[in-house]
Amino acid sequence: MTEVANTTRSLAGEGTAETTPSERVERQLKLERDYVRVLYSRLDDLREEKSAELAKVRRTDTGGNHQSRSERDAFATHYEDRLAQLNSVDNRLVFGRLDTTGEDGEHTRYIGRIGLATEDHQRLMVDWRAREAAAFYQATGRHPMGVRRRHLILDGREVSAIEDDVLDPEMLDDDGVLQGEGALLAALNSKRTGRMTDIVSTIQAEQDRIIRAPLPGVHVVQGGPGTGKTAVALHRAAYLLYEHRERLRKSGVLIVGPSSSFLWYIDRVLPSLGETGVVMSSLADLYPGVHGVPERDREVVRIKADLHMAEVVRQAVRDRQKVPAQDQVLHADSYEVVLPRKLVRRARDKARATGKPHNEARGTFVKIVLRDLAESLGEDLNKRSGNVMDRSYLVEDLRQSPEVRKAINLCWLPLSPETLVRQLFAKRRYLDSAFRDYSARERALLERPADAPLTVSDVPLLDEAAELLGDLEGAGVRITTTEAERAKATENAEKALYNMHQSLEDVGVDGVVTAADLTAFNEEAEHRMTAVEAAHADRTWAYGHVVVDEAQELTPMQWRVLMRRCPMKSFTVVGDIAQGGSASAAKSWSAALGPFVKDRFELDELTVNYRTPAAIADAAVAVARAAGLEISAPKAVRDGEAPLVTGLPQSAGDESLTQAVVDQTEAEVDAVEGGLVAVIAAEHRIGALGSALSERLPGKVGAGMRRIDNQVVVLSPWDAKGLEFDSVVLVQPAEIVDDDDGVGSLYVAMTRPTQRLRVIGSGELPEGLSPSS
């Protein structure tokens, strides 16, 4: 490893008076190239090592012994995790170099995606999340921290350029806040691919402070569009998993985003940082086994969002613990017995007083009813015939009677959350009782058939109901997995198995895998799936940390669900109050979080807009402010081109508008040369625009309009939330304001482009937008 020692000299003093600047750069480049080759070679060695170890472990004969098998599996899991990590970090393995001068001399550290060391434990590269790497992100011109920082720009495995930051307060201009400006601008100017990438090589100081904040507590990150909130939230998850691995490995991290297309957009970031064990969920999927469809009526959204719904659901459950209208005469065996209302009421009150959930308390209810009924039957028999009957026999006789069973069931049936919620909105008597504090108009709005699909707004109600009802098994009901669930589990297992095969082939073990290995892989695959999937499938799973993106959209009832998922209340919450679109979006962070944590949350703000060029961001801010939105505009990193606004006459019909949009989109596809174009329009236009665009640009517009990796994608402002495109064609902005969720939605749509914005509208345009001359 002499090569390593030679290349890890400090940057200081590397140039000599005799050499020209370009010679010095060349020498430095060579130095770095040599070093980076060493790093990749070590990575390759490690991969080979781990895959050989893995194959060996897999071949170990455990002699059918359960303990040896679990030990073998534990080793295998360890090697597999490490191998997966080594396989995921190839791209831009290393990106920085930090030289420090301290009392103990000069040190050079290379900063990369993971930590690497030589065989004899000499450090080669530091994980970006390690404490020693922090200065790489935190040193600024104003606070140089005694370091020299170099950015390495790689093309494949080769260093193509190096960039040294000037960390000298004397040389600071007023804007000296950006680090590694060249690398940063290269990242920002690159074409979008439809998938978010990591920013690990260019994290900025204000972002890094948030990423490395302590684990406990609720940390809110407010920031305008494009300030890197999503990026920061994901890198924070990776950091926490590194820094608190022991704790979070067991409890897990949950990431919540607004929609499944958004989760798809971000789902490559964590694996590229070597982290895979994270559970992701959209708001529609927070309740296991249900995917909530959008709730269309804004009034209904508002009603179901309110915390008062917890009381409504509680009442709905109480309504299912009934006292019959009259005393009932029942038959059991050869006896006749009266079931008095009073007895039922007493049993119900006692069962409720246990404080147990409905399904569990049902056991108490049934026991009390049978006991009291047997007692009165016993007394009756004794009175009539003088016989003293054994009470337990009578209880058994009553329990066997279909009439008695039916009568008891009608009073207190075991219930699933789905049934409760479906019937709540389908049966007038339940609706009227649980929503008694609401107007007749509101109740009419809420009513729907029992087989109507469950909506996103129903998801928190299901969760609430599940809390209050408890397990069905607690009520003695056996739960069988449905055919569909079984099919899904098999499909998942097959996928996992396929992936295992793939990764084996990738590391060159193909051909030596035995049938026993494959069985073990299969078991392992199932085991692994359940680690993440078990958490997702288990409503009562207590996560160690929850990350919430686009958090301004969460309703109070959705927050209530999330607070339940993390009893320790360790949250990273990122969002922008000004972008709030839904009918119940938060007006402030205090209003959103106050009911759950009072004022016990940290608030940080991100102030730099990395996505949208200033000329476009300014136009978006002008429109938002003209409509009275209070926003603090982040400072854009790039200037860019002003939006082109085309105003069609009021008389132009839908056909001319569509025509203009198609023409403009075609021009944008050419202009962005392989980049992505989004056409953002109100929901009702999406179908027609999609068809017209597919006709003009065959093969470029996705059939499913939400496939955001197509070159052209047509979507609503809601679906565009959190996403970005090289160019955006914005259709009929006035309609977006009226039709969708107000000017917040228009603001979201206008801030999606990384390069160009085109606006096309007929008739009057919203205030702040005027046709380009």
Ligand SMILES: Nc1ncnc2c1ncn2[C@@H]1O[C@H](COP(=O)(O)OP(=O)(O)OP(=O)(O)O)[C@@H](O)[C@H]1O
């Ligand atoms: N430090 C950085 N280095 C490179 N790129 C960055 C950096 N910070 C942010 N970006 C890029 O800026 C863009 C916007 O980031 P991101 O989507 O995280 O912003 P956001 O605040 O979540 O935006 P919005 O609120 O509009 O959804 C992304 O392309 C992201 O990769």
